[in-house]
Amino acid sequence: MPLAYALIAMVGLMLALTWGALQIQITLAGFLNGESLWSKAQKQSVIDLEAYAISGDAVDLAGFKRHYAVVLSDRWARDAIASGQFDHDKVAQAFARGSVIPDAIPGMIFILQHFSSAPHISEALRAWYSVDDAITELDEIAGELQRAYAAGGLQPAEQLRQRSRIHELNRFIEPRTNVFSVEVARGASWVGKLLFGGVVAVTLVAVLLWLGMARRILESIRGSEERYRLLFDSAADAIVMIDEGSGRILDVNRTAAAWTGRSAKELIGDRYVHLFLQPLAGQQAGRAATNALLAADGSTRPVETQTSVARWGELPVCQAIIRDISERVAMEQERRVAAEALASIAEGVVIADAHQRITSTNAAHTELTGFSSLALQGRRLGDTRRLPDGRALPKAIWDEVAAGGNWIGEVVSTRADGSSYPEHLSxxxxxxxxxxxxxxxxxxxDIHEAKANQRRLxxxxxxxxxxxxxxRAEFERYCTEAIAQAERERLAAVVLFIDLDAFKIVNDSYSHAIGDRLLVKVGERISRQLSDGDVAGRIGGDEFTVLLPRLSLREDARAIVNRLLSTLSEPLVLDDYEVVLTASIGVAGYPLDGNDAATLIANADAAMYAAKTEERNAFRFYTPMMHADNRRRLQLATELRQALSRGEFRLVFQPSIELGSGRIVAVEALLRWQHPERGEVLPGEFIPVAENLGLIRRIDEWVLQATCAQIQAWDLAGVPxxxxxxxxxxxxxxxxxxxDGVSRTLQSRRVSPHRLLLEITESAMLRLGDDTQRTMQTLDMLNIDVAIDDFGTGYSSMAYLKLPAVTYLKIDRSFVTGLPGDANDAAITEAMLAMSRSLGLITIAEGIETEAQHEFLLRAGCVEGQGYLYSYPLQAEEIQALLSPNQQSGSPRLRLVPPRRG
Incomplete structure (x- = not known):
């Protein structure tokens, strides 16, 4: 269109120049015509004037006057134009009177007004101006002649003179008239050439301008096409041009080729529908639709397509823009997952706008508060929540969150029914x-349960x-407070340390559940004896503590201590069992026995130990001497840890005699501690300490290994x-x-299982519980015999006597000591022997020290016996000497140590 407009403008310009040239030619023609008429009028006026001078004919004078008027009219018009102030119409009328071509009059006026100095025009005008006086003089001659003829005639001399003057003026006017005519002709020729050159120049300039514009437009079109192609190929979306009629691809950009994995040449000509996984039926132009774009390798890409109809020249085409929506699909998936997660999250979630007005809530919040999401929309988040002290949520919370942090705290939230609950708000x-x-x-x-659990915790x-x-920790805290109060008020604070006597026997004889119930009842009995302000505590096992604050003296605790001893000694009924326990109590008080809680508890513990050691079912006030015993126990514990590594333990062996023959049929390995400074330490002193320290298992393992090693040594020495x-x-x-430990030890020492007898107390079997049967079966499979030790001293079940591997039953010395005089001991012993014979168990009596005991047990059917009547525990070498083949055996009973006779 710009080229078309430029061409039209150029043609219009050429036409305008041509019209202008025509007008100028017309003007020049008018000049030439006017020059011809003016020159003719001038010459004719000279002729008519000379004829009038000769004839005096009025006709000649009239002809002069007519021609003179033409010359005069043209001169007036010329002078009027030259003055610059003229009436155009009058000037035109003046030229018209001069018989100038009407079409040339405007051009003549224009040239005389604006181009009077132009080449040739200026020379013609100068020639025209130069004859003005001569022509005027001709008019004067005409007047003189007219007056002369009117006066009676013209004298010949005068006529000759006037004619001479006319001829002189004519000779002056005629060459100038010729100059005017020639210059006007030359001017016309010059103007014609000038006009032609101007038209040619303008035409050339217009053509050059048009060509330049055409080149720039073509370059612009080419640049636009290149930019379009660049934009087309560099578009982030895939663009496909499709023939509207055939549905085939006309052009694609690089993105479309890259996404499909096919070149543009491969795509052009293919059908547009082949690019997609799903059909395109129903897709409307101008509306976006989702689909899956197929790649050459079979992969797909989620896309959104939008088509529009356009025209390429006369060809209708469809432009399809294909946009990759993988990220949007992923984001929508994430939003969907987030929305589903928000809906299914167990905690309540509230979304509020920047002005804290609620926009949405999840289902958990609705279930938690009873408010639906619609009911809360527009309400402020803090409308249904307050701080625990009842204040509204302060502005500082929102400022903190808006500043980039987050706020976590406890609030009280109101439900739809008006109730409230504690809430953890983030x-x-x-x-x-x-x-x-x-x-x-x-x-x-909702942290209602959490707070309740916290309180429980x-x-x-x-x-x-x-x-x-x-x-213990809480008891020490109470003690610390009581000591501080006692210090301020100059009073005493007393701590009682209570330990149950023989609780271990009860706990081992029954189940642990019975023992726990017993401890609960003991705690209840202690609490019932206390007053307001007193504190009872359990610091471990069967150890209880009592704090008595605000006493005047430490000795004022004596009354409550006696009440505690009395109530704790009363029988306790647990299920079908009646249990009788006693307690030992230690008493320590501030300020006499310590200035802090830990010291008071430790000193009360020391006093309790003294009471248990000396008497039981008693109490003792703390004295500094009690710590000496505690220090001795602590020292013993330290030294016991080192005894194993230093090899300070040794074994002695007490023979077991067959009562009927007096033969030594067995020995019992007994542990002794040979202390490097204190000499021999008996088991009764260090075994309880070893049990408390957890060393008893290591000691048992050492005893078993040392015993098997001794059996192996005796076998090598030829001992029977x-x-x-x-x-x-x-x-x-x-x-x-x-x-496994017993089995490995026997195998490593190559000792037959029949040579080993394991003595296990009924309390140990009780502690094993349900695993007793399995353990006994395993021992029986290994051919290891088991003896039940101390039978009858606890609360054993007869069912243990039927367990596999149980072959021996040991009668405790507590029943043997009263034989034969104590009827109860005799009855119990005879009953156990009869039961053993019925079960096929071999009986072994312990602690036989008199002949009467020996004779009673022999008559009652006891198979074996041990005691000082036969021998004290001996060293291994002494046992070897007794059992060697060359040993004399005349006596039916071994008497290495004379029996004590009663």
């Missing part, structure tokens, strides 16, 4: 790209879970084979590696 903010807060997110959790942290009494009994503690008997 506030955070969502910001836009400029960092401004657009939404607030609140996560709400706090209670458990400060109280014994079994009895509900305070634990005898049975060796080893005592097993409850802790090792219940250990998972017990049976």
């Amino acid at each position: 506030l955070s903010a969502i910001r836009n790209g400029e960092g401004h807060v657009t939404y607030y997110v609140a996560v709400c959790t 706090e209670h458990l942290a400060r109280h014994d879970p079994l009895t509900g009494l305070v634990n 084979p005898i049975r060796v009994a080893v005592n097993i503690s409850a802790r090792w008997f219940g250990h998972p590696s017990f049976v």
Whole structure:
């Protein structure tokens, strides 16, 4: 279109120039015509004037006057134009009177007005101006002649003179008239050439301008096409041009080729529908539709297509823009997952706008508060929440969240029914790209149960879970407060340390559940004897503590101590069992026995130990001497840890005699501690300490290994084979590696299982519980015999006597000591012997010290016996000497140590 407009403008310009040239030619023609008429009028006026001078004819004078008027009219018009102030119409009329071509008059006026100085025009005008006086003089001559003829005639001389003047003027006018005519002709020729050159020049300039414009437009079109192609190929979306009629691809950009994995040549000509996984039926132009774009390798890409109809020249085409929506699909998937997660999250979630007005909530919040999301929309998030002290949520919380942090705290939230509950509230903010807060997110959790659990945990942290009494840490805290109060008020604060006597026997004889119930009842009995302000605690096992604050003297605790001893000694009924216990109590008071809680508890413990050691079912006030015993026990514990590594333990062996023949049929391995400074330490002194320290299992293992090693040594020395009994503690008997340890030891020393007898107390078997049957079966499979030790001293079940591997039954010395005089001991012993014979068990009596005891047991059917009547425990060498083949055997009974006779 710009080229068309330029061409039209050029043609119009050429036409305008041609019209202008024509007008100028017309003007020049008018000049030439006017020059011809003016020159003719001038010459004719001279002729008519000369004829009038000769004839005096009025006709000649009239002809002169007519021609003179033409010359005069042209001169007036010329002078009027030259003055610059003229009436155009009058000037035109003047030229018209001069018989100038009407079409040339405007051009003549224009040239005379604006181009009077142009070449040739200026010379013609000068020639025209130069004859003005001569022509005027001709008019004067005409007047003189007219007057002369009117006066009577013209004299010949005068006529000759006038004619001479006319001829002179004519000679002056005629060459100038010729100059005017020639210059006007030349001017016309010059103007014609000038006009032609101008038209040619303008035409050339117009053509050059048109060509330049055409080149620039073509370059612009080419650049636009290149830019279009660049934009077309560099577009982030795939663009496909399709023939509207055939549906085939006309052109594609690089993105479309890259996404499909096919070149543009491969795509052009293919059908557009072949690019997609799903059909395109129903897709409307101008509306976006989703589909899956197929790649050459079979992969797909989620896309959104939008088509529009356009025209390429006369060809209707469809332009399809294909946009990759993988990220949007992923984001929508993420939003869907987030929305589903938000809907299914267990905590309540509230979304509020930047002004804290609620926009949405999840289902958990509705279930938690009873408010639907619609009911809360527009309400402020803080309208239904308050701080625990009742205050509204302060502005500082929102300022903190808006500043980039998040707020977590406890609030009280109101439900739809008006009830309230404690809530854990977490506030955070969502910001836009400029960092401004657009939404607030609140996560709400009902912490009613959590707070209740916390209170329970706090209670458990400060109280014994079994009895509900305070634990050691809480008891020490109460003691610290009581000491501080006693110091301020100059009073005493007393701590009682209570330990149950023989609780271990009860706990081992029955189940642990019975023992726990017993401890609960003990705690209840202690609490019933206390006054307001007194504190009872359980600090471990069967150890209880009592705090008596605000006493005047330490000795004022004597009354409550006596009440506690009395109530604790009363029988306790648990299920079908009646249990009788006693307690030992130690008493320590501030300020006499310590200035802090730990010291008071430790000193009360020392006093309790003194009471238990000296008497039981008694109490003792703390004295400094009690710590000497505690220090001795602590020193013993330290030295016991080192005894194993230093090899300070040794074994002695007490023979077991067959009562009927007096033969030594077995020995019992007994442990002794040979202390480097204190000499021999008996088991009764260090075994309880070893049990408390957890060393008893290591000691048991050492005893078993040392015993098997001694059996192996006796066998190598040729000693006749005898049975060796080893005592097993409850802790090792219940250990998972017990049976494997015994088996490995026998194998490593190549000792026959029949040579070993394991003595296990009924309390140890009780501690093993349900695993007793399995352990006994395993021992029986290994051919290892078991003896039940101390039978009848506890609360054993007869069912233990039927267990596999149980072959021997040992009668405790507590029943043998009263024989034969004590009827009860005699009846119990005879009953156990009869039961053993019925079950096929071999009986062994312990602690036989008199002949009467020996004779009674022999008559009652006891098979074996041990005691000082026969021998004290001996060294291994002494046992070897007794059992060697060359030993004399005349006496039916071994009497290495004379029996004590009663």
